[in-house]
Amino acid sequence: DIQMTQSPSTLSASVGDRVTITCRASQSISSWLAWYQQKPGKAPKLLIYKASSLESGVPSRFSGSGSGTEFTLTISSLQPDDFASYYCQQYDSYPWTFGQGTKVEIK
Amino acid sequence: EVQLLESGGDLVQPGGSLRLSCSASGFTFSSYGMSWVRQAPGKGLGWVSDISGSGDRTHYADSVKGRFTISRDNSKNTLYLQMNSLRAEDTAVYYCAKSTTGTDDAFDIWGQGTMVTVSS
Numbered sequence: 001d002i003q004m005t006q007s008p009s010t011l012s013a014s015v016g017d018r019v020t021i022t023c024r025a026s027q028s029i030s031s032w033l034a035w036y037q038q039k040p041g042k043a044p045k046l047l048i049y050k051a052s053s054l055e056s057g058v059p060s061r062f063s064g065s066g067s068g069t070e071f072t073l074t075i076s077s078l079q080p081d082d083f084a085s086y087y088c089q090q091y092d093s094y095p096w097t098f099g100q101g102t103k104v105e106i107k
Numbered sequence: 108e109v110q111l112l113e114s115g116g117d118l119v120q121p122g123g124s125l126r127l128s129c130s131a132s133g134f135t136f137s138s139y140g141m142s143w144v145r146q147a148p149g150k151g152l153g154w155v156s157d158i159s160g161s162g163d164r165t166h167y168a169d170s171v172k173g174r175f176t177i178s179r180d181n182s183k184n185t186l187y188l189q190m191n192s193l194r195a196e197d198t199a200v201y202y203c204a205k206s207t208t209g210t211d212d213a214f215d216i217w218g219q220g221t222m223v224t225v226s227s
Contacts, residue, residue, distance in 0.1 A: 001169075032211075034213035034214070036152075036214075038152075042219075043202055043217035043218060043219055043220055044144075044152065044202075044214075044217055045217070046207075046213055046214060046215045049207060049212070049213035049215075050213075055215065087151065087152055089152070089154075089213070089214075091211055091212060091213060094166050095154055095166070095167075095168045095169065096142075096154040096157075097154065098151055098152040098153065098154065099151070100151050101151045101152075
């Protein structure tokens, strides 16, 4: 199975900060990577697919980059609505696997 | 509006069975692969199973293989997950999710989730 490792596990930041979350795959997954946002008690929401494609309706302050084994999710200017947990997911090889999550907290 | 609505979650004893349903609306259900993803209390997301749009291809996580069966009824726009031989570690919120295009893709639409608790 492909292991997905996110860092950091928790991130404390302020409104307006630039935030970067990293996701590493245990083997190459080309660009078959998605990023999701999840708020407490709610279903995940797709932000980015194919590593860098912004899902329709998602604010442009979210961006994704990377290929192979190293990927990043960047929030250019953190907004109050962005405090949530974020997960990466690979869909290159079965079984699909998720990172352990990164919780973005208010500093 | 594109929507997924899960049902069927319950409290069940270890070794018991349960069938989850996911009713879809607002899109051509038979054209998209569908998945089940679960989340244990306070934990991260875990993919469980998926099925192609026609229902002819399925895949499972090793942890549920041989115990869970995914299926779909395209005439009813409904996805199912038959869960047998349930274990305490199957306790989780179960989400159904739609693939963005075919089966091998990100999940662009999620249901609200249904809670399964396995306990005596």
